[in-house]
Amino acid sequence: MPKILIVDDDKDMCLLLERFLRKKNYEVVVANSGKEALNCLFRNNVHLVLCDYKLEDVTGAELLTSIRKEYADLPVIIITAYSDIKTAVDAMKKGAFDYVTKPLFPDEILLTIEKALKSGGVAPHNTNGAVVDGAKADHQNGSVKEKQIALHSDRFVAGKSPLFKNILEQIRRVAPTDYSVIIYGESGSGKEVLANEIHMQSKRAKNPFVAVDCGALSRELAGSELFGHEKGAFTGALNQKTGIFEVANGGTVFLDEIANLSYDIQVSLLRAVQERKIRRVGGTKDIDFDVRIIVASNEELWEAAKKGKFREDLFHRFNEFSIKIPPLRDRKEDVMQFATHFLQQANEELNKHIKGFQPEVEDIFRKYVWHGNLRELKNVIKRTSLLTDGDMIEVTSLPFEIINYSKLNFDEAEEAPAEKASKVEAGIVLPKREDSLGENSLKDAAADAEYLTILKALKEVNFNKSKAARLLNVDRKTLYNKIKQFDENNNR
Known part of the structure; x- marks a missing residue:
């Protein structure tokens, strides 16, 4: 019987969730603070953590970081409010499996828990970009497992706004080259899947596309993940490990949130980019590699370089071409196109046959400011689809906060x-x-x-x-x- 840890400083909410989950045949342990949660994890064999974002002693993101250090594959679901969409998205980038918004709906939270338990780890994929169904490196037992999914035909959703058409033109021009590319965009705007589309339109398309969230890499393990390590290189290095540059040889490496890498790893990365050689941690032999590098950031790397957060010479190495993804709020023409696509996905997932949206819903969607961009839009569609019994999504199915x-x-x-x-x-x-x-x-x-x-x-x-x-x-x-x-x- 799976055991779930509920972390919330609201004791009434904990009690409600505990009763509900026990009725669904889950074992439940409860913690009312981040410190208490870590103690519970030490004492119990927990299969999943359900954590409120705002706690009295820490934030959900801080607790998530602590959990990841000790329990790398433990799925964590963040509970948040619509005012915290941005921070919830950041938490997902740090390794949360998913987030659910208040007020909580039993069917929605149960479905999310079941998916998290089946996945058996951190967020397995990111399907909320400008292009849908990207690929990300799957870290299982400390190794990198490459995945590659074609993004054309029905999997590719391109916005029709002038801003997005300009992005498509830039992709068309840069994809056939081997230029390094910097993609700028807010969280949830689709940086990874845009990088994957560049890969799919390049001559490297038949080779691996490997994506890594640099924000989720600890300083101690970043070198091992990127460059690999030799057996015995450090405590816990029981076997030789292949890094992502070797895994992706001949293909494309996507480094998301590149500015989060520590300074010493940036130095090693600069050497690798310049010489096209890597050396595993603890190794003595240089290894040649051939990959195209695409990086992404939600802040301007040039500004980060001026502040001393990012090496200027590394910035110039990557800055052969750059693409900026406008936030969804600046391209309202694309909202309903993506909403329709996400509705089709929700229909397949829930085995429903919802045809579309009432005009009032479309009007609200176009006027709403999507702080979480396409990721937030997708989650709203999933939620409203779950609550809709008829053929059309109505205003009454929308969250109170978004209306x-x-x-x-x-x-x-x-x-x-x-x-x-x-x-x-x-x-x-x-x-x-x-x-x-x-x-x-x-x-x-x-x-x-x-x-x-x-x-x-x-x-x-x-x-x-x-x-x-x-x-x-x-x-x-x-x-x-x-x-x-x-x-x-x-x-x-």
């Missing part, structure tokens, strides 16, 4: 409720009131004020409904009922 996004980012605390009631924001409107006084006008004004107070409280506690209920001095059930009532009123 009311602009209201949850307001700074108009002093504005009167009556003025707020007439505003149109992000495709959602507070109920309009008649100018003349009617028998319900006072009740309506009170409802509007209550609505805005709840929204403000949710924002203050990062949409943790248990904490918001305590802040508002009501029980959680009352708060959930209020939110449900607001959703029903707005969707009549």
Whole structure:
């Protein structure tokens, strides 16, 4: 029976999750802090960690880093709120299997847990880029396992916006060459899969494409992962290991978040790039290799070089060509195209036959600011598909936070409720009131004020409904009922 560790400083949430998972035949242990969680892992044979991003003593990302040092293959699922999408995406890049957003839905969290347990490790793949279904190095028992997946035909989804068409033109020009390429873009924007498409359009397409997240490599093991090591090179090196440059020989190496490599590894990487030779850790023999190198970063490497975070000479070695992926919020024309593609994936995964989106949903999607880019869009589609029983995805299936996004980012605390009631924001409107006084006008004004107070409280506690209920001095059930009532009123 799989054992799950729940980490959350909200004891009510822990209790609910524990009861739910025990009913689903899981063993459960609970920790209310990061320190307690590490103690639980030491004492128990845990198969999966379900961790809230915001803890009192550490963040989920910090705890994840500590877990990865000792339990490299233990799957970790991050629980977060929509205000923390960016940080949740960063946590995935550091090795989290996936994240789920509040409020939690039983079917959704159960499905995510089952997938994580079946995978038996850290996030196995990244299918949220500008091009879908990329390949990443699979680290199992300390070795690099190469995967390669064709990205053409129905697997390739190219945006139709002018910005994205410009990217496709750049790929067409640089792919046939052996130029090193730097890809810039925010988390979740599709840097890895864009790199894979460059590989697939190159003369190296029949050879390996190996991707490594440099942000997930510890300083101690980065040299071993990149260049390999000899048996006995360090404590724990029981066997000889082949590094990614040898694994990808003849193909392409993709180094994601390259700026996260330590300075000493950057020096070794510069030597390898210049001489096209590597030396395994603990070895004495130089090994020739032939790979194309594509790197990615969410910050400008030139700026990082000026700050002393990245070697300037290494930057110039890589900067033979660069591509910048615009965030999804700057190419609204692409939103529904990717949403439709992700819906097709969700239909296959859930064995459903949802045909599309109601016009109101499309309008909200186009107006929403996608902080997590395509990764966030995909997760929203997965969630709404899970909650949809009909042929079309409706507004009622969308998360409360995404429907009311602009209201949850307001700074108009002093504005009167009556003025707020007439505003149109992000495709959602507070109920309009008649100018003349009617028998319900006072009740309506009170409802509007209550609505805005709840929204403000949710924002203050990062949409943790248990904490918001305590802040508002009501029980959680009352708060959930209020939110449900607001959703029903707005969707009549």
